[in-house]
Amino acid sequence: MHQVASGGIDWKAIREDFPILRERAHGHPLIYFDSAATSQKPRAVLDALRNYYEHENANVHRGLHELSSRATEAYEKSRQQVANYLGAASADEIVFTRGTTESINLVAQAWGGKFLRDGDVVLLTEMEHHSNLVPWQLLAERTGAQLRFVPVCDDGTLALDRLSSLLTPEVKLFAFTHVSNSLGTINPVRELCEKARAVGALTLVDAAQSAGHMPINVRELGCDFLAFSGHKMCGPTGIGALYGRAEILDSIPPWHGGGEMIVSVTLEKSAFKKAPHRFEAGTPNIAGAIGLAAAIDYIESIGRAAIFEHDAQLAGYAMERLAELPGMRVLGPSAERGALVGFVMEAAHPHDLTTFADQYGLAMRGGHHCNQPLMRRFGLPGTTRASFYFYNTKGEIDRMIEILRDAVRFFS
């Protein structure tokens, strides 16, 4: 679909699939370098949402009428597509959630609430997004479980040499991010899962920054849980999923109570459906799930390996060009990295820099990126982050460099 005759990919045509990229901001052509916060949406996803509301809208698993069957079928087909996308063994291993944050909270509250005891340990890393930290703090408070952290080295990678001393038998779960949203570090998921398994710990992968950016296969990675958000991978907001290995998902009690998740209810007691429906109380985000499936189709039509390659080139090019600027410090590893660069400049505070850039139509993010402990670790109040996706171009990076150069002149 997106191939040109030579066998290469027509990235320019792909860019045309995103109507919003024709917007102007403050009178300038929009340069959207904030896809790590949320990605833009291709027309295919917008059309899928519209099509659903125009032709299929009804509640799922309830009505005995035609539209309800269509909606239910589309919703469950979306679940199967997510399962395929992640390489899960079955659609029953996919719970629809609002996104990464809700997926992690589900594990923390429902799994952690049942299985964690005083003295148990949840191992995290110093680079976790607040959404893979705060739910565990809440759980620790409730259960008496302890939190432990894999330190981050100066180059932005995990201190893997510390792993064997941290991964003791008390560790019941090791939860870590696949790609750091501030550093761009790509963690060695497979190796981390293997080491955790060796001490009997389960693993949870925060795939918020990787699910739309690179091939992922949960069975190859060997993780027990994996969480992601649709809105960071071309899908709508308010939808995401939790992958949970069947055997584990089935052992977890319900989380939210309500309609859809029950088999039978008396005034005293209820019997619950099996996973994943047990975890989806109430009317789900049907349109969101359908939009997410459309996003998956769209991404697969380009190919995740190609997207990864494209984004890596952009990130590498950005690193190279940023190094030309005076007083520039780029965080994170210099070799392999995800589709983003976080940096600080002597001349200007991240906040001033992003305000300045915004006036030229360049959308970046400045601040702590929901990584306060990590920022503290690097002795920084925050960074400026430019994050990319397959619709961005080298030309846009060149323009960013010009704008940053102007900013240096303006602020010094």
Added chain:
Amino acid sequence: MISELEELYQEVILDHSRRPRNFGDLADAAVRVHGDNPACGDEIHLGVKFGTDGGLQDIKFTGHGCAISQASASLMTAKLKGKSRAEATEMLRAFHDLVTDETAEAPKMLGDLRLLQGVRKFPQRVKCAMLAWRAVEQALQQSAGESTISTETEFVTP
């Protein structure tokens, strides 16, 4: 050239952010307030010494943050030094209006602080401009001791 940017970052403001006045520890401060803007990591440590008449005899700050928060703190300390509590309270209210209210006139008494009027066009930056003022508001309320404030709690005009 971009006028809103130039209005926000006027030369005087950039100058104060690069070379903040009254920057340093106030050894004999009666009140120390630590102020935080958790949304962006700006921090201020404000020290105030009150005179026998209760006025702000001396005021100094340290900390780090964006140009707006640094300039606002610098200009504020320069302005408030030697003022009575009533005057300081009045300025606090006037400054808050200046940076938040599109229709507010810039009162003369604010002097150079009026240059921060450009902030009102950048709603995300109001907290930066208000950080030092939130700290001084707290200082005026407590008269002695140490405390901590955050821009994430609602600012209530006195």
